[in-house]
Amino acid sequence: MAPHSDVSSSTEPTPENPESGSTTSADPQRRGRVRLRRAAVMAVPATLATVALAVLTAEGALGVQFAISGMPFTVTATELNGTGFEQFGGLDNMAPGSPNAGDTGGQVLVVTSAIKNATLTKLCQSVDLGGTNLLITAGGGKEKVQATDLTTDSTELSGDAAFDDIEIGNDASTLTRAGVKGPIGVFSQQARTVRIANLRQTNYATTAGVFTLPGLKLRFSSSGC
Amino acid sequence: MSERPRRGLRPAFRGWRSRRPFWGGLLLALGGVEVLLTMRASLKVVLHVGMQGVAGYLLPGLMVVLGLLVLFNPAQRLFYSITGVLVSLGTWMTSNLGGFLLGLLCGVVGSCLAFGWLPDQEPRRRLRRRAAKAVAP
Numbered sequence: 001m002a003p004h005s006d007v008s009s010s011t012e013p014t015p016e017n018p019e020s021g022s023t024t025s026a027d028p029q030r031r032g033r034v035r036l037r038r039a040a041v042m043a044v045p046a047t048l049a050t051v052a053l054a055v056l057t058a059e060g061a062l063g064v065q066f067a068i069s070g071m072p073f074t075v076t077a078t079e080l081n082g083t084g085f086e087q088f089g090g091l092d093n094m095a096p097g098s099p100n101a102g103d104t105g106g107q108v109l110v111v112t113s114a115i116k117n118a119t120l121t122k123l124c125q126s127v128d129l130g131g132t133n134l135l136i137t138a139g140g141g142k143e144k145v146q147a148t149d150l151t152t153d154s155t156e157l158s159g160d161a162a163f164d165d166i167e168i169g170n171d172a173s174t175l176t177r178a179g180v181k182g183p184i185g186v187f188s189q190q191a192r193t194v195r196i197a198n199l200r201q202t203n204y205a206t207t208a209g210v211f212t213l214p215g216l217k218l219r220f221s222s223s224g225c
Numbered sequence: 226m227s228e229r230p231r232r233g234l235r236p237a238f239r240g241w242r243s244r245r246p247f248w249g250g251l252l253l254a255l256g257g258v259e260v261l262l263t264m265r266a267s268l269k270v271v272l273h274v275g276m277q278g279v280a281g282y283l284l285p286g287l288m289v290v291l292g293l294l295v296l297f298n299p300a301q302r303l304f305y306s307i308t309g310v311l312v313s314l315g316t317w318m319t320s321n322l323g324g325f326l327l328g329l330l331c332g333v334v335g336s337c338l339a340f341g342w343l344p345d346q347e348p349r350r351r352l353r354r355r356a357a358k359a360v361a362p
Contacts, residue, residue: 031243032344039341046310046333053317065319067264067281127325134325218326 060214084116252335254292
């Protein structure tokens, strides 16, 4: 790829646009520029498509995926109902020479929680962007937020939890409920259903999952959730 | 480049910039970088989410590549910009609402600029007047 791009950047007149380039060295005043009408040919449908995506998401017709790590990220919900819940511990390695390593030898204990399907009421997510928070709220109306394959690493889930068919003390490699398998020989627990009231998680680690967000509202705010 | 006399870096860069949709390509690539910066989830978790999880990295990566291609191979800018705008829109679904909207907007604006760019245009009226003034006295 590199030699090809070198060729085309130094010798501009290509079969695709033979009119270009030939006069640039002779007349430096002639230069390429953006023709507004031409740009509008793409800008108008692109804007419409952006709006359509936002509207479809706000109606809950389109699932969006979140995969966030390394920034302060808060999720709250008044109620979470989930099926297929797993939780297991594991060791995660920091980058070599990380200043956070301290006396831990560069390893941190993380707890991975996974929920196969979850329904959340009055979801609020806030991302700290340094000074301002991006606030995403959804599911306040009749339709609830649906999340699938909700996976979080190293978080404390706080809230009032209730489980059905809970199995505590399984080996993490034998988990079946949410489709994630942990490392062998690690303590774990799983449950068929989970119900957490006043859910709140604040974490700097990974959160991932596919969400449908009916009633989506995006706004910037000075305070988080 | 080599046959022209050296006139310092700035005019050379100006000349290089004038022969490609510079801001379009740059915005598209930067939009991709921004989306990638918001992603940073560990690969294990991403693979668990599945195909959509992999796409979450694939699409912003493509944005960066397409932005660089617009810069370094401007002859094919139509294809790159059309692909770029579609991929940018796709990041809404796969990558944190398109890097919390910012990267998506950068990518779409950059693609539109690259699409609307034409080589070898008449200088703007303001520039032409300035050039005439420079010649006249």
